[in-house]
Amino acid sequence: MPKPIRPDSVQITIDGEPRTIEAGTTVAVAIAVAGLPGRTSVSGQPRGPLCAMGICFECRATVNGIAHRRTCQIVCEPGMDILTQ
Amino acid sequence: MTQHFQTLVVGSGPAGIAAATVAAEYGSRVGLIDDNPDIGGQIWRAQRGKSGPDISHGGGAERWSKRLFASSVTRLQGWSVFDQPSPYTLRAERQNIAADFSYDQLILATGARERFLPFPGWTLPNVMGVGAIQAMVKGGLPVQGKRIVVAGSGPLLLAVAAALRAAGAVVVCIAEQASIKSLTPFALSLVRDPAKILQGLRYRASTFGVPFHTGSWPVAATGKDRISSVTLSIHGSLQEIPCDYLACGFHLVSNIELASMLGCRIDQGIVAVDELQRTSIPGIFCAGEPTGIGGLEKSLLEGEIAGLASAGHPEKTRSLITQHQAAARFAVKLDHAFALRPELKNLSQNDTIVCRCEDVSFAALQGHTSWRSAKLHTRCGMGPCQGRICGSATEVLFGWNASSVRPPVLPSLISSLISPTDGNPSSLQKAK
Amino acid sequence: MIRTCDVAILGCGIVGSACALECARAGMSVIVIEQDTPGSGATAAGMGHIVVMDDSPAQFALTSYSQMLWRQLSPELPANVEYHACGTIWVAADDEELAEAHRKQTYYTTRGLPAEMLDSAQLREAEPNLNPSLAGGLRVLSDAVLYSPSAAAYFMQQAQQCSARLLYGRCVQASHGEVRLEDGTTLHAKIIINATGALSPDLTPGILVKKRKGHLIITDRYPGFLNHQLVELGYLKSAHSTIGDSVAFNVQPRKTGQLLIGSSRQYDAEDSGVDHAIIASMIERAALYMPKLPSLSALRIWSGFRAATPDKLPLIGPTEDPTVFLATGHEGLGITTSLATARLLLDHLLKRPSAIPLAPYLPSRVAAGVAHA
Numbered sequence: 001m002p003k004p005i006r007p008d009s010v011q012i013t014i015d016g017e018p019r020t021i022e023a024g025t026t027v028a029v030a031i032a033v034a035g036l037p038g039r040t041s042v043s044g045q046p047r048g049p050l051c052a053m054g055i056c057f058e059c060r061a062t063v064n065g066i067a068h069r070r071t072c073q074i075v076c077e078p079g080m081d082i083l084t085q
Numbered sequence: 086m087t088q089h090f091q092t093l094v095v096g097s098g099p100a101g102i103a104a105a106t107v108a109a110e111y112g113s114r115v116g117l118i119d120d121n122p123d124i125g126g127q128i129w130r131a132q133r134g135k136s137g138p139d140i141s142h143g144g145g146a147e148r149w150s151k152r153l154f155a156s157s158v159t160r161l162q163g164w165s166v167f168d169q170p171s172p173y174t175l176r177a178e179r180q181n182i183a184a185d186f187s188y189d190q191l192i193l194a195t196g197a198r199e200r201f202l203p204f205p206g207w208t209l210p211n212v213m214g215v216g217a218i219q220a221m222v223k224g225g226l227p228v229q230g231k232r233i234v235v236a237g238s239g240p241l242l243l244a245v246a247a248a249l250r251a252a253g254a255v256v257v258c259i260a261e262q263a264s265i266k267s268l269t270p271f272a273l274s275l276v277r278d279p280a281k282i283l284q285g286l287r288y289r290a291s292t293f294g295v296p297f298h299t300g301s302w303p304v305a306a307t308g309k310d311r312i313s314s315v316t317l318s319i320h321g322s323l324q325e326i327p328c329d330y331l332a333c334g335f336h337l338v339s340n341i342e343l344a345s346m347l348g349c350r351i352d353q354g355i356v357a358v359d360e361l362q363r364t365s366i367p368g369i370f371c372a373g374e375p376t377g378i379g380g381l382e383k384s385l386l387e388g389e390i391a392g393l394a395s396a397g398h399p400e401k402t403r404s405l406i407t408q409h410q411a412a413a414r415f416a417v418k419l420d421h422a423f424a425l426r427p428e429l430k431n432l433s434q435n436d437t438i439v440c441r442c443e444d445v446s447f448a449a450l451q452g453h454t455s456w457r458s459a460k461l462h463t464r465c466g467m468g469p470c471q472g473r474i475c476g477s478a479t480e481v482l483f484g485w486n487a488s489s490v491r492p493p494v495l496p497s498l499i500s501s502l503i504s505p506t507d508g509n510p511s512s513l514q515k516a517k
Numbered sequence: 518m519i520r521t522c523d524v525a526i527l528g529c530g531i532v533g534s535a536c537a538l539e540c541a542r543a544g545m546s547v548i549v550i551e552q553d554t555p556g557s558g559a560t561a562a563g564m565g566h567i568v569v570m571d572d573s574p575a576q577f578a579l580t581s582y583s584q585m586l587w588r589q590l591s592p593e594l595p596a597n598v599e600y601h602a603c604g605t606i607w608v609a610a611d612d613e614e615l616a617e618a619h620r621k622q623t624y625y626t627t628r629g630l631p632a633e634m635l636d637s638a639q640l641r642e643a644e645p646n647l648n649p650s651l652a653g654g655l656r657v658l659s660d661a662v663l664y665s666p667s668a669a670a671y672f673m674q675q676a677q678q679c680s681a682r683l684l685y686g687r688c689v690q691a692s693h694g695e696v697r698l699e700d701g702t703t704l705h706a707k708i709i710i711n712a713t714g715a716l717s718p719d720l721t722p723g724i725l726v727k728k729r730k731g732h733l734i735i736t737d738r739y740p741g742f743l744n745h746q747l748v749e750l751g752y753l754k755s756a757h758s759t760i761g762d763s764v765a766f767n768v769q770p771r772k773t774g775q776l777l778i779g780s781s782r783q784y785d786a787e788d789s790g791v792d793h794a795i796i797a798s799m800i801e802r803a804a805l806y807m808p809k810l811p812s813l814s815a816l817r818i819w820s821g822f823r824a825a826t827p828d829k830l831p832l833i834g835p836t837e838d839p840t841v842f843l844a845t846g847h848e849g850l851g852i853t854t855s856l857a858t859a860r861l862l863l864d865h866l867l868k869r870p871s872a873i874p875l876a877p878y879l880p881s882r883v884a885a886g887v888a889h890a
Contacts, residue, residue: 021225022133022225024133024224024225025133025224025225026122026133026221026224026225028221028224029221029224029225029226030225032221032226033225033226033227037210037310037311038210041208041438041441041444042442042443042444042738042773043444045208045438045444046209046210046310046311047208047210047441048209048210048211048212048213048311049213049217049221050201050212050213050214050217050441050474051198051199051201051213051214051216051217051474052213052214052216052217052218052220052221052224053121053127053198053216053217053220054120054121054165055198055470055473055474056201056441056470056473056474057442057468057469057470057496058441060469066180066181066812067737067739067814068469068496068737068738068814072220072221072224073120073121073122073163074122075122168793170793171793181812455554457553457554457557458553458554458557461554461556461557461561461666462554462555462556462597462666462667462670467816467817468816469737469814469816471816471817491790491791491817491818491819492791492818493815493816493817493818496737496814496815496816497814497815498811498812498813498814498815499734499736499778499800499810499811499812499813499814499815500811500812502734502796502797502800502815502818503796503797503800503801503811504797
C-alpha cells in the first residue's frame with residue numbers, strides 16, 4: 001500500500017526517478033539528498049554546489065525542460081522535472 | 086509594460102532591506118528586487134519552510150523585516166537583474182520571463198560572495214563555501230550527525246560552525262588561516278562593543294568543545310565521488326581528518342558587477358561612494374558590502390543613509406554618518422585581521438582546477454600576465470560564472486584584475502535580451 | 518633601446534602572426550609588436566569562420582586559395598585551435614534566394630569547389646533546429662570553423678621556434694625602416710608590415726581602412742543543437758553595403774557545444790559598448806531562422822571592429838614608403854584569408870610567383886581608383 005504523502009511534502013522527479021521532498025527544499029538540496037553528484041564537469045568530474053547563492057553555477061541542472069538553471073535558487077514545486085547535466 | 090519606481094533597490098539583504106524600508110517610510114514609491122526565492126540575502130537567509138528572514142542571528146533581522154513588511158515597498162523576489170537596456174531602466178529575468186523596471190533613483194545593495202581559493206580536491210562534491218553550507222542547510226540539507234570541517238577565513242566561520250552545531254552536525258574543527266597574532270587586536274576591539282560581546286559569547290557557547298585552530302588551512306581534500314577526508318596544515322603540521330563535508334571560504338568579495346556595468350567608478354575592487362552613499366553616476370547609490378566588506382552594521386547603516394538620501398532627506402543622515410564612521414573603522418580592522426597569508430597562493434598543484442566552469446588547470450594558467458590573456462588563451466573565465474569564482478581566485482594567485490563587465494551581467498535567456506517577454510510579472514508582493 | 522631585424526610586424530592578430538610565421542620560416546629575422554596579447558583584437562572579437570565567398574572573382578580567388586591552405590595546415594593544428602571542418606550551409610529563405618543558391622553552386626563547382634544543393638527536406642535533416650519553412654540551402658563542406666586567438670598564438674609560437682621575437686608594446690610610429698614604440702624602444706627593419714587591422718590608418722596615415730563594428734553573442738553549451746555554420750544568403754546584402762547599420766543571420770557551432778550568434782555591421786560607431794537595438798535586431802533576425810534560439814542561455818555579448826575597405830578587398834602589398842607593406846583591411850574575412858595574405862605578401866617580398874595574382878589586393882589600386890571586380 002503506498003505511503004500517505006504528507007501535505008507539507010512535494011513530489012518531483014530527478015533523472016526520471018520520482019522523489020518525495022519536504023516542502024521548501026531547494027532543488028540543489030533535493031539532488032544532494034538523492035545522493036547524486038549534481039553535475040558532471042566538462043572533463044567528466046563529479047561536482048556539487050559550491051557557493052549555494054546563485055553565482056558559481058556548479059548546481060546547474062535542467063529544470064522543467066530549461067537547461068543550465070541554478071538549482072540552489074529554485075524551491076521544489078509539485079511535478080517539477082529535474083535532469084542533472 | 087514597464088513597472089516604474091521612484092526608488093529601485095537591487096538586493097534584499099540587510100542593506101537593501103534598510104534602504105527600501107526607509108525610502109518608503111519617507112514617501113518614495115519603492116521596488117526591492119532580488120534573485121533569491123526569499124528576502125534576507127545571505128546572512129538573513131530564510132530557513133526552509135519559513136517565510137521571512139532568519140531572525141536567529143539577532144542583529145535586527147526581526148525588527149527590520151517587520152518594518153519592511155509594514156511598509157509600502159513592492160517586493161520582487163526571484164528576479165535576476167542582468168542588463169540596463171536604456172537609461173533609468175533595468176531588465177531582470179525570472180525563470181523564463183523578462184521584465185523591465187524603470188526608476189528615478191537606483192540603490193545597489195548587491196552584497197558579497199565568498200572567495201574560493203583552489204587546492205587539490207577542492208572540486209569534490211561536498212566541498213563548498215562556509216556561507217554555502219549554511220544556505221544549503223537552510224534549504225533543507227540534513228546534517229544531523231554529519232562530520233563537518235569548517236575552514237578558510239573570516240568571522241563567518243564561527244557563525245556558521247555555531248549554526249551547524251545547532252542543526253545537529255558534528256563540527257570536527259574550525260581552521261582559520263589568520264594567525265592568533267593578527268586576530269588578537271581584532272578580538273580585543275570586539276570587547277568594547279556590548280552587542281558584539283553578546284554575539285561572541287553566543288558563538289563561543291555554541292562552539293564549546295570545537296577545536297578552533299588559527300594559522301591553519303586546508304592543503305588537500307580527498308575522496309572518490311565526494312569528499313571523505315581533508316588534510317589540514319595545523320600550525321605547520323599536516324593532519325588528515327575524515328569528514329562528510331568541508332565548508333571552506335576565504336572571506337568575502339564585493340559583488341560590483343552590476344555597478345561596474347552601469348558605469349559607476351570602482352576603486353580597488355569596491356564601488357566608490359561619498360558619505361551619502363552616492364556613486365559617480367548621478368541617481369545611483371550603493372550600500373553595503375559592494376562599498377567595502379564590513380559586515381552587518383555597516384550594511385544596515387549604509388542602507389539607511391542611501392534610503393534617506395534617495396528619498397530627498399539627506400539632513401536626517403547626520404547621526405547615521407557618525408555611526409557609519411565607526412562601522413567603517415571596524416571594517417578596516419576586519420580586513421587587517423583576516424588578511425590572507427601568502428601560503429594560500431601556493432596550495433595548487435599543476436593539475437588543480439582553477440576555472441571550474443571550463444576545467445582549466447593551474448598549470449595552464451602559468452605564464453599568462455593578465456586576466457585577458459589567460460581568458461583568451463585558456464578559456465578561464467569563459468563559463469557561466471563569468472569569472473566570478475576563478476577571477477577572485479586568480480586575483481589572489483596571480484594579481485590579475487578581472488575587468489570589463491558587459492551585459493548580461495548574469496547569464497540570461499536570449500529571449501530576455503530582445504525585450505520584456507511578459508510585461509506583467511504575476512507575483513508582486515506589496516505586503517504579506 | 519634599439520633593435521634590428523629584417524621584418525618588423527605590427528600586430529599579432531591572425532594576419533600578423535601568419536605573416537610572422539611565413540617570414541620566419543623563410544629565414545628572415547622577425548620581430549612582432551603586440552600591444553595586448555596575441556589574437557586579442559578583431560581576431561578575438563570575430564567568428565573564426567573559414568569560408569569561401571564569391572562577392573567578386575578576386576574575393577573568391579583569395580578565400581578559396583586560403584581555405585585550401587587552412588585545409589593543408591589543419592592536421593598539425595593543436596587541439597586548442599578547435600579546428601572543426603563542419604562546413605557552411607548558405608540558407609535560402611525563399612525561391613528567390615534558392616535561385617541565388619543555385620547560381621552560387623554553379624560558380625563554386627565550375628571552379629573546383631564542391632557545393633551541394635539542399636532542398637527544404639534535406640535542409641531540415643541537416644539542421645533540425647532550422648525553421649522548417651525555409652526553402653533550402655547550399656552546403657559547402659570544405660569550409661571550417663576554429664578558435665582564432667589560439668590559432669594566432671600557435672602561429673606566433675611556431676614563428677618563435679624559427680627565432681622570431683614577440684615584443685609587447687604600443688607602436689607610435691612606423692615608417693622609413695624605423696618603428697618606434699611608446700616606451701621609447703626603436704626598431705630598425707628593412708621591411709615593416711602593418712597588420713593592425715582597424716587601427717592600421719593610425720600607423721600608415723591615409724590608407725582607406727574604416728572601422729566596421731560587429732556584435733556577437735555566445736550561448737551556454739547545447740551539444741547537438743547545430744551542426745554546420747549557417748549563413749543566410751541575404752548576408753551578402755549586409756556585407757555588401759557601404760553605409761548604415763545592418764544585421765544578418767550567421768550562427769556557428771563551437772566544439773564546446775556553444776553557439777556563436779551574429780552578425781551585425783555598423784559604420785560610424787566608434788564606441789565599443791554593446792548596442793542594445795542592434796542586438797535585439799540581430800536576435801530577432803536569427804530567431805526567424807532558428808525559432809528555438811531565444812530559449813537558449815546567453816553567457817556573453819561583445820563587440821569588435823573589423824577593418825573595412827571601400828571595395829571589400831584587403832590591402833596586401835607595398836605602400837609609397839618602400840619599407841612599409843600592408844596586410845590589413847580584411848573586413849569579415851581576416852581569419853579565412855590570413856594564410857593567403859601571408860603567402861602572397863612573402864611571394865611579393867621574395868619576388869617569386871604566387872598561386873593567384875596579387876594585383877586585386879594591392880594598396881595602390883585604391884589610391885589610383887582602380888577597382889578589380
